[in-house]
Amino acid sequence: MPFNSFEELNNYLSKEKKKLVDVIFEVESNLQGSTPDETLLKAAEYWRIMKASVKKGVKSKELSLLKLTGKDAAKINRLVKKSPLFDNIYGRATAYAVAVNEVNAKCGVIVACPTAGSCGILPGVLQAYSEIEKPDRKKILESILVSGFLGMILFNDVTTAGADYGCQAEVGVGAAMAAAALTYLEDGSSExxxxxxxxxxxxxxxxxxDPVAGLVEVPCVKRNGIFASVAISASLMALSGVKSxxxxxxxxxxxxxxxxxxxxDFKETAGGGLAKTRDGKAVDRAFESEVKRFFGDN
Ligand code: SF4
Structure with missing residues (x-):
């Protein structure tokens, strides 16, 4: 890539007078040898899985193995559908983000964007947006590429793992990717x-x-729902001309x-935070006895 930072990317875009999405196709061609159509096909597969996981999650009536999560997306979705106050991009994205993360907690198929723990935010925001605004399908696919591309630039400096940088690197980046995608869909400039x-x-x-018992459920599932709103607010601010x-x-x-x-203790070790609360420790014990029951004492 002819750039490794956001400043270099901005300079490159203004010097070459190119659109961000065209640069993404160029980079993909250089890295993978793929044509723009092939790149879009990959994005189409991600979008198919994202939509399927939203649909499955909002309908699901099952709880996860330890009964920590599940069924909340259906509850939120029910309220959103009957509430004029909440039936908007915020309400729908919250329900759908929780839905996808509940699917993940039950070992279903999701798109890690950027990780499984943060897999709900981007599909949640995109599904809510596509229902409300009914954008061109190609534009949705391009928005997925834009989100991943900015994530890729960020990961020149940090990793995507909660084990390395905490949840800011998972849910924080998931929200950032969704914010970028939404801003692209709303015809925002590259800046x-x-x-x-x-x-x-x-x-x-x-x-x-600080996942309870080290499972990607508490607080991860609800955190995806909450951070869908962060993504939408960040996009709203940027499109209004607000700058960091x-x-x-x-x-x-x-x-x-x-x-x-x-x-x-705050890097996926379950050594502190919510994982070490009274309720968190009770789950820890229940999980340990489940593991013993399954594998035996050895
Ligand atoms: S709390 Fe940890 S495991 Fe859960 S989403 Fe955040 S980084 Fe991932």
Missing amino acids: EIIQAFILAIKNSLGLIC FISPDEVVLTMKEVGDKLHH
Whole structure:
């Protein structure tokens, strides 16, 4: 790639007078040897899985193995459908993001975007948007490419793992990717797309990874629902012309600094935070006895 940072990307776009989506096709062609049509086909497969996981999640009446999650998406969706106040992109995206993460908690098929723990936000926002605005299918596919592309630039400096940088690197980045996709769908400029992405990152800094019993359920599932709103608000701000005071690349470096300084108890070890509350520890014990029952004491 002729750029490794958001500043370099911006400079490249203005110097070459190219659109972001065309640059993405160029990069894909260089990295994978694929034509734009082949790249779109891949995105189409992701979109198919995303939509299927939303549909499955909102209908599901089952709980996960330890009964920690499940059925909440259906509850939220029921209220959204009958409430003029909540039947909008925020309400629908919240229900759908929870739906996809519940599917993940029950070992269903999802698209990790960027991870399984944060798999709900992008499909949640895209499904809500496509129901309300009915965009051209190609534009939805392009928005998926835009979201992944900005994630790829971010991961020049950090990894996508809660185990390395806490939940800011999973749910925070998931929200940023969804914010970028939504801004693209709303015809935002390249700068606005980057701003939406970075506003979501900036406001997720410090988010810890503290999954109860080490399972990707509590707090992950509801967190996806809540951060769908973060994505939409970041996009709304960027499209309004609001900009991050701190430059995008410095926000990413700050995320790295915060992640590096996070205590290991808050990096997917289930050693602190919600995982070590009274209720969290009770699940830990229940999980251990389930494992013993299944595998025996050895
Ligand atoms: S809390 Fe940890 S496991 Fe759950 S989504 Fe966040 S980073 Fe992933």
